[in-house]
Amino acid sequence: MDLAIVGAGAAGAAAAYALRATNHDVTVFEKSRGVCGRAATRRRGDCTYDHGANYVKDDSERVTELLTETLPTEGLVAVDDPVWTFDADGRIAESDRPTETKWSYERGITQLAKRLFTETDAEVAFETRVGGLERTGDRWRLDDVDDDPLGSFDAVLLTPPAPQTTELLTATTWDDPRRAxxxxxxxxxxxxxxxxxxxxxxxxxxRPWYGLVNTDREHEVGWLSREECKDGHVPDGESLLVAQMSPAWSSRRYDDPSDEVKADAAGIVAELLGDERLADPDWTDRQGWLYALPDEGADAETLRAAEPEGLYFAGDWVAGDGRVHLAVESGLDVGERIAE
Ligand SMILES: Cc1cc2nc3c(=O)[nH]c(=O)nc-3n(C[C@H](O)[C@H](O)[C@H](O)COP(=O)(O)OP(=O)(O)OC[C@H]3O[C@@H](n4cnc5c(N)ncnc54)[C@H](O)[C@@H]3O)c2cc1C
Known part of the structure; x- marks a missing residue:
């Protein structure tokens, strides 16, 4: 069977992985230049940093086993330092929640999708944005955003974040009430x-913590962490803070000049940590995530109703929460159903 997977994030990679030992021909279309989607890594100088998802939680036995036993474990990093909390007034407190293991890799969290794809024969077409689908007979034709054909497939798996999947469904020609x-x-x-x-x-x-989380969701910072707690990410004697600004602040400042946004964020972080040196970093970076985290899942029954037609969905929004391990599980589940 010819299968097209749209998106090479954690869900798309896990689906391809689940199909590795089958005779399905898998082609992955990815709009960006790399794999792993919102679980993203950059490098600057000697620093490596995860600027989307910070880590994979050990909340899923299946995913933890995949990371720690099945896939190559070289360079797998466990962050064991605790996460503390802070409130709207910036009061920082030790958390009484048990410390869970958080995984990344020395070369960054994108290694997860890289290692999953390495186990497969899937062909990944980068910088290829799928623009729409068309049902022709019992196959699906995919076009890019210029309406140029990308191929015809027996089945398609859509993994972009829900708003981008909605765009694709809106641009889909399929004379069936299930489309709407x-x-x-x-x-x-x-x-x-x-x-x-x-x-x-x-x-x-x-500091005694790896991360700080704002528990009342009233502070301008939602999450702050020290990338140096991950082996291999930050040279000794340096520090790299990852500040995820709150959804309200992020939406308000999203289109402002990035230099202003970064300077303001640095000032807020300096105040939160009570250290004025932090208002003046020697370099900065930033990334806006318009569709960062889904707050709910889509109706599973409606999604599954398209499967007999060879149209499948996976991703954190299918699972119902913005977590890498849930995206992986969702991809594995759908891959196993396709394999059947
Ligand atoms: C700032 C931030 C912090 C986070 N922190 C954590 C954390 O610490 N721990 C955790 O577990 N989770 C965290 N998450 C959530 C986690 O990143 C996601 O749940 C997970 O990566 C989702 O994987 P996915 O495969 O479902 O989707 P994605 O990673 O979004 O993958 C979808 C892929 O589809 C591609 N795509 C989209 N449209 C098209 C198209 N038309 N054609 C071709 N390709 C397309 C995209 O480029 C992308 O690569 C965080 C997310 C963000 C943004």
Whole structure:
């Protein structure tokens, strides 16, 4: 069977992985230049940093086993340092929640999708944005955004975030009432926007925590972490803070000049940590994530109703929460159903 997977994020990679030992021909279309989607890594100088998802939680036995036993474990990094909390007034407190293991890789979290794809024969077409689908007989034709054909397939798996999957369904020609029902179910998934700001300092920041999470969701910072707690990410004697600004602040500042946004974020972080040196990082980076985290899942029954026609869905929004391990599980599940 010829299968097209749209999106080479954690879900798309896991689906391809689940199909590795079958005789399905898998082609993956990915609009960006790399794999792993919102679980993203960049490099600058000697620093490596995860500027989307910070880590994979060990909440899923299946995914933890995949990371720690099945896939190559070379360079797998466990962050064991604790996550503390802070409130709207910036009061930082030790958390009584048990410390869970958080996974990344020395070369960054994108290694997860890289390692999954390495186990497969899937062909990944980068910088290829799928613009729409057309049902022709019992096959699906995919076009790019210029309406140029990308190929015809027995089945298609859509993994982009729900708003981008809605765009694809809206641009789909399929004379069947399920098309509109699907588009409505997928469009209903609410998302949070997050602006990530990276702040680098040429000195060490001595703190007892890896991350700080804002528990009342009233602070301008939603999450702050120290990338140096991941082996291999930040040279000794330096510090790299990852600040994920709150959804309200991120949406408000999303289109402002990035230098202003980064400077303001640095000031807020300096105040939160009570260290004025932090307002003046020696370099910064940033990434706006318009569709960062789904707050709910789409109706599973509506999604599954398209499967007899060879149209499948996977991703964190199918699972119902913005987590890498859930995206992986969703991809594995759908891959196993396709294999059947
Ligand atoms: C700032 C931030 C922090 C986060 N922190 C954490 C965390 O610490 N721990 C955690 O577990 N999770 C975290 N998450 C959530 C986690 O990143 C996601 O749940 C997970 O990566 C989703 O994987 P996915 O495969 O479902 O989707 P994605 O990663 O979004 O993959 C979809 C892929 O589809 C591609 N695509 C989209 N449209 C098209 C198209 N038309 N044609 C071709 N390709 C297309 C995209 O480029 C992308 O590569 C965070 C997310 C963000 C944004």
């Amino acid at each position: 029902e699907l588009a409505a179910a997928v469009e209903a998934v609410p998302y949070r926007t997050i602006y990530t700001v990276l702040l680098h300092y040429p000195f060490e920041l001595d």
